[in-house]
Amino acid sequence: MREELAQFPMTGRFLASRLRHAMTALEKELLESLVDDVRETNGYTKILSRGDFCEYSTILIKGFMTRVIEDETDRSIVGLQVPGDFVDLHGFALKRLDHDLCALGYTQFGIVPHERLRDVLENEPHLARLFWFGTLLDASIHREWLSKMARLRAVGRIAHVITELWYRLRMVGLGNSSGFTTPFTQVDLAHICGLSEIHVNRSVRDLREGEVVDFRRGRITILNADRLKEMARFNPAYLYGEGGLEVGSALNKEAGERQMAK
């Protein structure tokens, strides 16, 4: 991962631990060259709004973004993005977004003009297919969230979000076996899990007192990974990881094997 980032500082995490190994050096260089500009934000920032017309897509380099659907009374976070994610790639084919895109904390992201993407689609079918794969990965995560929303109670949902983030971050070379850092607050967690912030607070306390995970703004510490995954009924298959890379061995042998078996 270190060499990858040295060579491709902006896009080196794209599909890391997934299909990045299937990219040729030329494709990696092409992707890196697609980035026209790099921007950064600090604190809560709305990058794009529902209904906006898109002429470029963004690839997340540092920090976190959320996909938000809100109306007069409520606010839901329907997706999380971590570094390496081609965040609104789907804006290219959809032309307009069905949700807002919001940055949290300090972020850095690259701008990729759609005209350049069009070239890639027409001349680089293999890379095009990897881009497509990236957007399908998001859809797979949406589906897993839907199933977890339906079957898990408050603590389980929270445990699942934390576990997924942990896995996804480690896939792109961030965080470590003891935890990771994020700008997420308990209110954010409430919007992700479809719970009131009061109940999130109680559940977070339960997880801390049960010595499962210590969630706090800035730092999430995993205290008991097995228990955490059990509470979340976590099965990483839906993340489409390549069981062999950084993730599989370090995080969960069984899960990795299960994943490999499929």
Added chain:
Amino acid sequence: MREELAQFPMTGRFLASRLRHAMTALEKELLESLVDDVRETNGYTKILSRGDFCEYSTILIKGFMTRVIEDETDRSIVGLQVPGDFVDLHGFALKRLDHDLCALGYTQFGIVPHERLRDVLENEPHLARLFWFGTLLDASIHREWLSKMARLRAVGRIAHVITELWYRLRMVGLGNSSGFTTPFTQVDLAHICGLSEIHVNRSVRDLREGEVVDFRRGRITILNADRLKEMARFNPAYLYGEGGLEVGSALNKEAGERQMAK
């Protein structure tokens, strides 16, 4: 729609009321010719299982399919497909599925071998982009479901599922202003909404007694469309109906209403 089906009996509903108008006659013919075989099922049938490797994709011609994620104890329906949907197109890029695909009632679906899809992707960038669009549409629907799961109580969720189905069916020329027919049971509805079947039953009764909608196996009758949409807080923008991509107005409420009116 009638002429379209006469000319393209298997794929004539693909992206109807969305981007189908952007397809050339040649593209429509090509798509129709991709169908290698037609199969049919009767009653509850699992078409594909989570983890299966895919060598072909299926396009739904008649009937309904569900995307299912289940474990030892629970079962969730994380997606619904109606005629015209290129159901597991994403199996092409993902290689294996993260969920099961189940048919309900009587269905008819076309088989499209992945080798043929590969040709299309390499030689028909425009059609490829429409295929991509189709999978992104599913993702958009997933997101809307997530937001509704988070913010709506039981009756609202049920109202939303019914309203969405009604809209989607009418987009592909099925159902009418008074309702539509489906094989869904109350238990199915429970799996879709993340509720117990008992509570679904109570909520369905409330909707019927409130003269909003009469849900019963086989036939759903819309009694008060305005009230229904209000309870579901339904905004059809996320379905990317006609007028959205070109005119740029699908992502506001009035445009959706207009579309429904015709």
Added chain:
DNA sequence: CGTTGAATTGACACCGTTCAACGACAGTGG
């Protein structure tokens, strides 16, 4: 006419929301 899956009903416990306060902490300006 009996069988079977689907729909229905009632009682009761519990999870999560709501309302209302309070506490902890960092940044800011006097």
Added chain:
DNA sequence: CCACTGTCGTTGAACGGTGTCAATTCAACG
């Protein structure tokens, strides 16, 4: 240095939506 301010986190009590358990009725169909 301290008061002020805003954000985030924390706690308690009461209410109500939903799940669970257990039975019963209904409808379709061979």
